[in-house]
Amino acid sequence: MSDRPLTHPGASGPGSAWAAAARLDAADPLAGRRRAFVLDDDTVYLDGNSLGALPAAVPGRLAEVIGREWGELRIRSWTESGWWTAPQRIGDRIAPLIGAAPGQVVVGDSTSVNVFKALVGAVRLAEADDTRGTASRGTVRDQILMDAGTFPTDGYIAESAARMTGRTLVPVPAGDLPSLAGPRTAAVLVNHVDYRTGELHGLAAVTAAAHAAGAPVVADLCHSAGALPVNVDALGVDFAVGCTYKYLNGGPGAPAYLYIRAEHQARFDSPLPGWNGHREPFAMTPDYRPAEGAVRGRVGTPDILSMLALEAALEVWDGVDIAEVRAKSLALTDYFLARVAALAPPGSLVPLTPAEHARRGSQISLRCDGTAAVMAELVRRGVVGDFREPDVLRFGFTPLYTGFTDTERAARTLAAVLREGTR
Amino acid sequence: MSDRPLTHPGASGPGSAWAAAARLDAADPLAGRRRAFVLDDDTVYLDGNSLGALPAAVPGRLAEVIGREWGELRIRSWTESGWWTAPQRIGDRIAPLIGAAPGQVVVGDSTSVNVFKALVGAVRLAEADDTRGTASRGTVRDQILMDAGTFPTDGYIAESAARMTGRTLVPVPAGDLPSLAGPRTAAVLVNHVDYRTGELHGLAAVTAAAHAAGAPVVADLCHSAGALPVNVDALGVDFAVGCTYKYLNGGPGAPAYLYIRAEHQARFDSPLPGWNGHREPFAMTPDYRPAEGAVRGRVGTPDILSMLALEAALEVWDGVDIAEVRAKSLALTDYFLARVAALAPPGSLVPLTPAEHARRGSQISLRCDGTAAVMAELVRRGVVGDFREPDVLRFGFTPLYTGFTDTERAARTLAAVLREGTR
Structure with a gap:
């Protein structure tokens, strides 16, 4: 800098x-994409990295969701209007924006909650790998590495994830993450773009170094998705989270997303195993049997109004x-x-x-x-x-x-x- | 039964x-309250215990939130339209419906996520009480008691909370909770009304017995709030959670709420300490310093569209x-x-x-x-x-x-x- x-x-x-x-x-x-948004010519809006402008498709769609789907169909909309499957359907719509093949992204909860899921899941994955002998044997992975310039909530949540998994959180300069990843590293949490400075961090180098050390990577894409190519699949990123109200224009506090790399899904062990992530949620069984796929990252009943506003907002990305x-x-x-x-x-x-x-x-x-x-x-x-x-x-x-x-x-x-x- | x-x-x-x-x-x-809802005379809607009908105030209010607050004011609405304080403001609106004085209820996240916060918070509280000698000395509180008929997600989340705090989850018949609460009990989780049978559980007896054993109570009010008096303050309930889309008519997947009893707030140690629960969220400090009051139960950025729909929906309770x-x-x-x-x-x-x-x-x-x-x-x-x-x-x-x-x-x-x- x-x-x-x-x-x-x-x-x-x-x-x-x-x-x-x-x-x-x-x-x-x-230039023509501007017409897909509600904007006034009196304002130059340079805060879309905090709250994206209103896509023109949203007001009409939300009026329909409220008036017809909630107001008339009511409970039937969970199936007939596709509410139940919205988290994975909208996840698949976000997937190409972060370089992910379908079936790996699920929408719901806040970024903070998703950091918790992803980071605890990553630590448990590293632990399981060590136990199975796929990583170097005999290691004690007692540290979570994190870029010190992180958006604060990631750090607060990472501290809790570290405490609850018996690890120590170690904040280091983002540029040092590749050299510091080692046998003690249980997981690496990195912000792709620094929220304060706008610096883009080298996700490829971090991921390669973490993997060489046998540790999974959790990437926070809040300030990169929708602004630049991310390529989580190609880079080998293990988990990613991001909000949808900045460059994705999903609306104030729109639900966040969680990327769970396909190869990890069967072993993803969520600390928040809510009924929406159950294999048969309506069987209402007392034992938790996790769903296949990214759906396993779901927790509770999704906030449909915010979620369907996001879905309409994502139309601006077509083509x-x-x-x-x-x-x-x-x-x-x-x-x-x-x-x-x-x-x-x-x-x-x-x-x-x-x-x-x-x-x-x-x-x-x-x-x-x-x-x-x-x-x-x-x-x-x-x-x-x-x-x-x-x-x-x-x-x-x-x-x-x-x-x-x-x-x-x-x-x-x-x-x-x-x-x-x-x- | x-x-x-x-x-x-x-x-x-x-x-x-x-x-x-x-x-x-x-x-x-x-009878006159029916006019506050959008209903058709062809249908008898007896599924308000799953998804409440649409309150007539919601469509107009949401159109204003989307068109004016998001579309025109954009980022300014976080302060000028009161978005930032919505979780505690709407919490205070729910408070009287569950018998809570102001300042103890905060809205946000799903019920599942709030069960996790409340239950881990309760276990930590019991732990701290034992350490401080306010409960019987020398106990090993290694069990979380729960009514076996619980809505499944509470059980799944409680299992995770037990695992992450080193406890064992013990499901028992709801009627046995009072007699089984004892020196090994770290916390009690009880559904006020059984989602399947409609049975109302004796919250007073459960709370009194748990307190006599030195353990806090977490009550799930999903099927009672808005249908009957709850009186969490008077009963001494320690934590409560509930959804807002059943008898509170907040809309599909509307955000849930968390009640943190006033006397516990200063010691509430959330497992999800997101930046919205920070004392000075915009100071963006790397260390987490929790806010005073129920605000400490907040996590990430709240889903404003769903939340303000809920706020408008709650008008039906006026008077x-x-x-x-x-x-x-x-x-x-x-x-x-x-x-x-x-x-x-x-x-x-x-x-x-x-x-x-x-x-x-x-x-x-x-x-x-x-x-x-x-x-x-x-x-x-x-x-x-x-x-x-x-x-x-x-x-x-x-x-x-x-x-x-x-x-x-x-x-x-x-x-x-x-x-x-x-x-």
């Missing part, structure tokens, strides 16, 4: 910048190539960094997000003085990002509905606020 | 029965006296039992639900031959209940929207189906 202040990379007239941005928008193959999303994301963040450097008072901003594409997610984090006041003024002027204590401005770039003229406006507004002050 | 077949309690002409039912409806102080609900529930179930006994072929039905009021919830369970076919035919004729394997018909009576003429029609239809057969 760079500590140098941004500097002016070269002069360009204001008129030519708007024109250049408009040309980029005109050439953007994803979208995630490589194209990534290309536009990098172009937008490059553009923003360059324009902010050109326009903002020298030394007023320090980028936290790495300049290298290979280490950048889809958000730009900038350090500045008076962060809260700067963001409040930006919002007042129609540019919506957010900030994280103590001094980080965050701007999330959502390629499906953010364009280059939006980005030009955001850079100019930020520069103006910094020039003019916020008092 | 009775094993004797229902028999005819005395003759009454069909005309007089309809008239009597109509008189009861006319005198019913809750309702739960004692009046209970009186009507008993009158309806008495009426149904008597009319079924009068009309159904002798010996065709065996009630599973106790006849004594003190042991009856708000559902009538009847054993009969060919249960699945009988219920399918009932549904075809507009009387909607459900069945549970292998041979139990369930009819849930929801006093806010079910009347005596509905009940008369249900009894007559059931009797007719049994007389005519279902081939």
Whole structure:
């Protein structure tokens, strides 16, 4: 992560910048996707990394779910309207966005709860592997490794998972995870993109090193899924979790998802074995017999309204190539960094997000003085990002509905606020 | 629970029965509440103990939440629309329905997940009490007692909670819980009303006995809250959980709730310490410092759409006296039992639900031959209940929207189906 202040990379007239941005928008193959969202032209919304904008299909679909499926069919909808199978059906809809073949993703619960399932499941898997002799014998896998920059809830939950499985949680810099994975490692938890800095971590290197050490990997994809290709299947990731209300636009607090790699499903031993994950839930037997497949990751009755809103929201991805999303994301963040450097008072901003594409997610984090006041003024002027204590401005770039003229406006507004002050 | 077949309690002409039912409806102080729901007159809906009917306030409110709060305000709604505080605000709305003073109920997650939080929290509390010497010294609390007739998911989750806290789960008949609670008891889990038989368990006796043994009680209120007075505060219940989609009409899979008795909150040690339960969630500190109050029971980001649908649904309780609900529930179930006994072929039905009021919830369970076919035919004729394997018909009576003429029609239809057969 760079500590140098941004500097002016070269002069360009204001008129030519708007024109250049408009040309980029005109050439953007994803530009038409913006129509799939409810947006107003007065606002540049750069907080889709916190809460994605409303997809246009959602209001009508939810009115139907409430009025017809709940209001008229009532209990019959559990079967007739496909409510019961929604968690796995919507999981399969998310699967291609994270590079997963069908049958490995299930939707439900919060990210925190899914971190608990996945991490305890991973530790138990490592334990079983050691017992079966498929990993190096005689090891005492007493540590859970985690990137120290994790979103806090992952760390809190990992601490509980460690306590309840008799392990010790060891937070280390994300870059050190590959070198520190070893015979004491029971599992590795890594955030694919750092929520604060926007840094993209090398999931391939972490996974390869963890596997070499005989430990499974749990990846938190909250800040990467929907913004860049993830490829959990190809990378060999063992478990993954993620929320659906950021780049997946599922709505406030929309249910999270859990990826359980196919080869682990038969041995996935959930710490939350609710009746929805039972092989025959309506047999109502006192003994728990886990279902086959990712369904085993289900727990209780799913929150159907939030879940079916998510399902409708996912329609915006039909026919979208995630490589194209990534290309536009990098172009937008490059553009923003360059324009902010050109326009903002020298030394007023320090980028936290790495300049290298290979280490950048889809958000730009900038350090500045008076962060809260700067963001409040930006919002007042129609540019919506957010900030994280103590001094980080965050701007999330959502390629499906953010364009280059939006980005030009955001850079100019930020520069103006910094020039003019916020008092 | 009775094993004797229902028999005819005395003759009454069909005309007089309809008239009597109509008189009861006319005198019913809750009759007007039916207008707060979306219902059709063609159907007698006796499955509100599985999925409550749609409250009329929900569709408009959800359209506003989606269109205005998510669609226009977007991220600002977390503060400006009160999303962030919804779990505790809606918890306080549920509190009076279970006899709890404010500040002890928080909404979120599924019932299963809340059973896990509550039961692990209860075991840890008992452990801490023993360590502090407030309970009998020298005990080894190695057992979790549970009513054997529990809804299955509670049992599955309790088994996991037992495993992860080094205890043994001991299922016993609900009636034996008071006599079996003892020095080895770490916690007691009890379903207030049996989901299958509709039997109401004596929560006061269970709680008193558990406390005398130094063990906390976790009560599952899924089948009692909204149907009868619960009085968790007065009874001394330590933790309680419940769903909101049955008698509380919150919608399919609406978030569950967790009651944490005020005196335990400061020591409640959650196994799922997510960031929403942190004292300063937006400080984003790596160490978990739990919030004061029931908020400590929160985990991840709440599913706002489902949660705000629930909030709107709870408006139907404004001004309702739960004692009046209970009186009507008993009158309806008495009426149904008597009319079924009068009309159904002798010996065709065996009630599973106790006849004594003190042991009856708000559902009538009847054993009969060919249960699945009988219920399918009932549904075809507009009387909607459900069945549970292998041979139990369930009819849930929801006093806010079910009347005596509905009940008369249900009894007559059931009797007719049994007389005519279902081939």
